[in-house]
Amino acid sequence: MGIIIDEDTKVVVQGITGQQGKFHSEYMKEYGTDIVAGVTPGKGGKEVNGVPVFNTVERAKEETGANASIIFVPAPFSKDAALEAIDAGMDPVVIITESIPVQDTAKVMRMAELSGTTIIGPNTPGIITPGKSKVGIMPNHIFKEGNVGLVSRSGTLTYEIVNTITKNGFGQSTAFGLGGDPIVGMDFIDAFKLYEEDQETEAVIMIGEIGGSAEEKAAQFIEESYSKPVVAYIAGRTAPKGKRMGHAGAIVSEGGTGTAESKIKALEDAGVSVARMPTEIGEILKEELF
Amino acid sequence: MKLQEYQAADIFEDQGIPVAKRYLIEKPEEIKKVERPVVLKSQVRVGKRGKAGGILFAEDRKEAVEKAEELFGKNIRGLEVEKILVAEKAEIRNEYYVGLVMDRENKRPTLIMTTEGGVNIEEVAEKHPDKMAKRKIDPVKGLKGYEALHLADSIGLEGKELSEMAKVAQKLYKAFEKYDAELAEINPLVSTPDGLLAIDAVFNIDDNALFRQNFEKSESKLVTDREKRADEYGLAYVDLEGDIAIIGPGAGLVMASLDSVAEFGGEPACFLDLGGGADADDTKHALEIVSMKEGIKSIYLNIFGGITQCDKIAQGIIDFEPEKPTVIRMLGTNEEKGKEMLEEAGYDVVDGMDEGAKRAVEIRV
Numbered sequence: 001m002g003i004i005i006d007e008d009t010k011v012v013v014q015g016i017t018g019q020q021g022k023f024h025s026e027y028m029k030e031y032g033t034d035i036v037a038g039v040t041p042g043k044g045g046k047e048v049n050g051v052p053v054f055n056t057v058e059r060a061k062e063e064t065g066a067n068a069s070i071i072f073v074p075a076p077f078s079k080d081a082a083l084e085a086i087d088a089g090m091d092p093v094v095i096i097t098e099s100i101p102v103q104d105t106a107k108v109m110r111m112a113e114l115s116g117t118t119i120i121g122p123n124t125p126g127i128i129t130p131g132k133s134k135v136g137i138m139p140n141h142i143f144k145e146g147n148v149g150l151v152s153r154s155g156t157l158t159y160e161i162v163n164t165i166t167k168n169g170f171g172q173s174t175a176f177g178l179g180g181d182p183i184v185g186m187d188f189i190d191a192f193k194l195y196e197e198d199q200e201t202e203a204v205i206m207i208g209e210i211g212g213s214a215e216e217k218a219a220q221f222i223e224e225s226y227s228k229p230v231v232a233y234i235a236g237r238t239a240p241k242g243k244r245m246g247h248a249g250a251i252v253s254e255g256g257t258g259t260a261e262s263k264i265k266a267l268e269d270a271g272v273s274v275a276r277m278p279t280e281i282g283e284i285l286k287e288e289l290f
Numbered sequence: 291m292k293l294q295e296y297q298a299a300d301i302f303e304d305q306g307i308p309v310a311k312r313y314l315i316e317k318p319e320e321i322k323k324v325e326r327p328v329v330l331k332s333q334v335r336v337g338k339r340g341k342a343g344g345i346l347f348a349e350d351r352k353e354a355v356e357k358a359e360e361l362f363g364k365n366i367r368g369l370e371v372e373k374i375l376v377a378e379k380a381e382i383r384n385e386y387y388v389g390l391v392m393d394r395e396n397k398r399p400t401l402i403m404t405t406e407g408g409v410n411i412e413e414v415a416e417k418h419p420d421k422m423a424k425r426k427i428d429p430v431k432g433l434k435g436y437e438a439l440h441l442a443d444s445i446g447l448e449g450k451e452l453s454e455m456a457k458v459a460q461k462l463y464k465a466f467e468k469y470d471a472e473l474a475e476i477n478p479l480v481s482t483p484d485g486l487l488a489i490d491a492v493f494n495i496d497d498n499a500l501f502r503q504n505f506e507k508s509e510s511k512l513v514t515d516r517e518k519r520a521d522e523y524g525l526a527y528v529d530l531e532g533d534i535a536i537i538g539p540g541a542g543l544v545m546a547s548l549d550s551v552a553e554f555g556g557e558p559a560c561f562l563d564l565g566g567g568a569d570a571d572d573t574k575h576a577l578e579i580v581s582m583k584e585g586i587k588s589i590y591l592n593i594f595g596g597i598t599q600c601d602k603i604a605q606g607i608i609d610f611e612p613e614k615p616t617v618i619r620m621l622g623t624n625e626e627k628g629k630e631m632l633e634e635a636g637y638d639v640v641d642g643m644d645e646g647a648k649r650a651v652e653i654r655v
Contacts, residue, residue, distance in 0.1 A: 075498065075501075076501060076502065099498040100498060101470055101496055101498050101499035101502075102392050102470075102472060102496050102498065102499070103392070103429065103467060103470055103496065103499065104499075105397075106392065106397055106398050106399065106429040107429045107430055109397040109398075110397070110398065110428060110429050110430045111430060113397075125596070137596070137597060138596060139595070139596045139622055139623060142622075152542070153542065154540065154541065154542020154543070154545075155540050155542065155566065155596070156538070156539055156540025156542060156543035156566075156594050156596060157540065157542030157543045157545075157546050158542070159543075159594050159596050159622070160543055160546070160594050160643065163594075163621065180541065182392070182394050182472075183392070183394050183397050207542070209541075209542055209545060210545070212394065212395065213395070214395075233546070235542050235545035235546045235549060236545045236548075236549070237549045237552065238530070238545075238548040238549050238551075238552045238558055239528075239545065239548070239561075240528070240530060243528045243561075244526075244528075245526075245528060245541055245544075245545055245561055245563075246526040246540075246541025246542075246544065246545070246561070246563040247541045247542075249394065250541055250545070260549075276549075276553060277546075277549070277550050277553055277643075277644060278546055278550075278643060279642065279643055279644050
């Protein structure tokens with residue numbers, strides 16, 4: 001089980017002839033992902049690391065049965081690439097590219113909403129269902145099959161935490177990053193709904209950060225309609241007001257909303273165990289699950 | 291990027307939104323003949339410039355020149371006045387507001403209108419949210435006339451003003467889309483005997499869309515030299531109050547490292563995100579920036595190599611030779627090689643994130 005992707009996921013890599021696309025298609029294949037096609041307009045008929053390249057996603061689907069897409073194309077062309085993937089029925093569409101104009105992303109998200117397509121990202125490390133498939137750029141060796149679901153607003157911090165829990169003996173059912181651009185597809189609540197239904201997932205780790213109110217909303221959802229244990233970590237307790245901490249959304253407003261304290265309190269009030277440091281998560285999981 | 295008022299006014303005029311007759315000056319003697327009373331507005335990128343004395347009025351040319359001289363010599367909230375927009379003073383009956391903002395949570399633009407426009411708009415939003423009418427707009431369909439009319443109707447506008455407001459809103463939406471705005475506000479949109487008139491504006495362009503827009507890059511709003519230098523190098527840097535410099539790949543990991551250092555009783559001096567896939571040069575740049583800061587007592591590099599290769603980071607550290615005590619935590623891609631290089635060069639290398647944070651606090655000099 002696991003969510004969103006599994007052993008039947010057949011991936012088309014949009015932008016496969018670029019440096020990132022080439023490197024990561026090979027690295028995903030190494031993990032065991034079923035990479036069936038690549039797309040770069042004008043390079044149809046070629047091969048990259050043994051993967052056939054097509055001019056369009058629609059053609060790739062006809063020829064290979066691709067059903068999911070990962071996008072590496074540069075930001076100016078990402079909107080068209082995403083709309084093409086949605087139109088061709090790819091689901092999920094994972095957008096690795098970062099810093100896409102927000103007007104473009106808004107249009108992509110609206111089209112995805114109309115067609116019922118799951119979008120992960122932009123500016124995400126992607127998604128992995130260990131042992132089955134990885135549609136992303138995460139380091140392969142830190143993951144392990146298991147029963148802990150993970151959803152995060154960050155990339156490297158996710159690796160850190162996965163590494164910690166794997167060392168503590170906890171594998172993952174699925175792990176993914178929501179993305180760091182101003183507008184992203186899936187949110188925490190979407191993730192909780194899917195993890196609730198997934199029989200393999202026994203507990204969920206949510207990794208949040210300062211800015212916005214997604215964690216507060218997730219806390220409310222957990223309290224009202226989520227039954228499995230949740231362990232959270234919120235980055236940015238030491239962040240000053242009005243400064244953007246790397247990600248577009250990671251900012252405590254001048255008025256003091258979006259602080260780590262507010263998020264931690266909302267989650268604790270909803271019965272979630274919140275770790276002070278990433279390294280504590282393994283211990284907390286042991287308490288929650290045994 | 292925040293546009294200046296005069297740039298926003300040009301955009302509005304281009305879209306057919308009614309704007310006062312105006313011209314831009316850089317010297318007092320550029321003031322033209324004054325037939326009707328004028329307003330002189332300093333073009334500085336700060337809010338509430340009226341309250342800070344950045345807006346003055348004049349009845350004739352002599353007075354206008356004097357007022358311009360006064361403004362050019364002024365400092366408005368830390369910024370010098372280099373340009374003044376001279377506009378005809380409007381006969382104001384009422385002050386309205388119309389704005390479009392990209393709403394991140396709803397993933398689409400929101401149109402906002404109120405009849406309570408003017409300088410106290412933030413107070414209205416906070417204390418009388420019922421007076422602000424809002425509507426989510428489908429970014430694929432765009433703003434339809436009936437949607438704008440419905441909103442104008444719900445704030446109580448009638449007759450000619452109702453339809454004028456709806457037209458202004460639609461034109462504003464066109465500008466919002468065409469120029470990749472994140473925020474486009476007309477405040478106030480004033481009611482005059484001749485109809486509605488846009489008096490002032492806030493227009494922020496999405497930085498990620500600047501590649502397809504033709505605006506001169508504005509002066510940086512970054513405050514310190516280190517923040518400016520980091521921006522030139524393409525690194526994300528934030529100055530903080532403490533004495534431990536913290537560097538890492540990825541915003542979330544660096545933030546968590548700051549928190550860990552604080553947990554062990556240390557105070558972070560800065561946040562520096564190398565980004566994904568940083569190499570030796572990026573590492574040298576990062577060390578150069580943190581070394582510019584006075585009062586640094588130790589440096590902590592927390593490196594989790596995913597697409598970042600640990601040995602490249604190690605090379606950067608060895609090449610730069612930081613003067614201050616430095617601790618490096620290294621894990622992930624090419625970890626063994628990176629650690630070996632650093633240990634050979636005599637650096638303090640640790641495995642755990644907590645261990646690194648603790649060491650950074652201990653080794654301060």
